Amino acid sequence: MVQSYMTKGANTLLHALGRISGELHNRGIQNNQARRRLKMVSNMQRFLRNHPFLFAFFALIASRVAGLGTVAIIQQLQPGMNIKDDLGWLLMFLYASVIVSLVYWTNTANEVGLKKPSSAKEWLLVTPMLALPLMIFIETGIQSWGLAQNLVLAIAAIGVAINEEVLFRGILLRGFMKWGSWVAILVPSALFAFAHSTNAFIGGDATFALYQTIWTFASGVTLSAMRLRNNSLYPVIVFHIILDGVEYFSTGEYGVHAEAISSTWLQLFAAVNIILAAYSLLLFYKRNKRNAIETAIPIGT
DSSP states (O other): OHHHHHHHHHHHHHHHHHHHHHHHHHHHHHHHHHHHHHHHHHHHHHHHHHOHHHHHHHHHHHHHHHHHHHHHHHHHHOTTOOIIIIIHHHHHHHHHHHHHHHHHHTTOHHHHTOSOOSSTHHHHHTGGGGHHHHHHHHHHOOOOOOHHHHHHHHHHHHHHHHHHIIIIIIIIHHHHGGGOHHHHHHHHHHHHHHHHHGGGGTTOOHHHHHHHHHHHHHHHHHHHHHHHHHTOSHHHHHHHHHHHHHHHHHHTOOSOOOSOOOHHHHHHHHHHHHHHHHHHHHHHHHHHHHHHHHHHSOTTO
């Protein structure tokens, strides 16, 4: 009888130990899988940090998939809604949100420029650029379009500005810096201009698109030089929001322009952009020269 109880007790103990061993084994497998997943995520973060061009491409694709996918789901639920009239603002907001999230996910916010300018003075140096939204205001004026539409226009302006600045003056500019500052200023600006030149093929006014290509290259140079000078995207993002905001509130619409504007005004606007590009390049050159002099002065002199 005693032997029988001992046998049962031993079997019960062995069974319990077997269950514990099995659970520990399963937990070990799960922990190993979790560690592998974390390592894979960490490797991907490191890879994107070290390859800014692939990061830019990945951010572009991921933001578009997320934005267009969300809009497609909404359109399935509400077939009467379209991107141009109803959902464009949401698309722009999602694009910006995904790109900024990826920047913070890869721990590249500082390198991209999502930090405060080197000094408060840098904000003042951007003020001459406000001549551009002022020109739009004088030419077309701005007005209120009702609370709902005003909110849509504001979100669209913020989304477009953040999306374009982080992508072009942040991620791409950082990648081109390996070839020097001038390449980092000019090449992303050319890509920025090319991206806007396609407006002529998707319903925009051809003359407007031509001049827009000219001034977007010039403004790209302006914004890139300013971004490198003050080591921050914040001033150029704020300026971009103001510029697009005035433009959107002047027409009540966002996106591609189909209306005609006088050639004289377009030429003047392009000329002012070129002048501002020269202004920003001068500021950038002076900062670079001063930094070079300070670096060359021996410590203790």
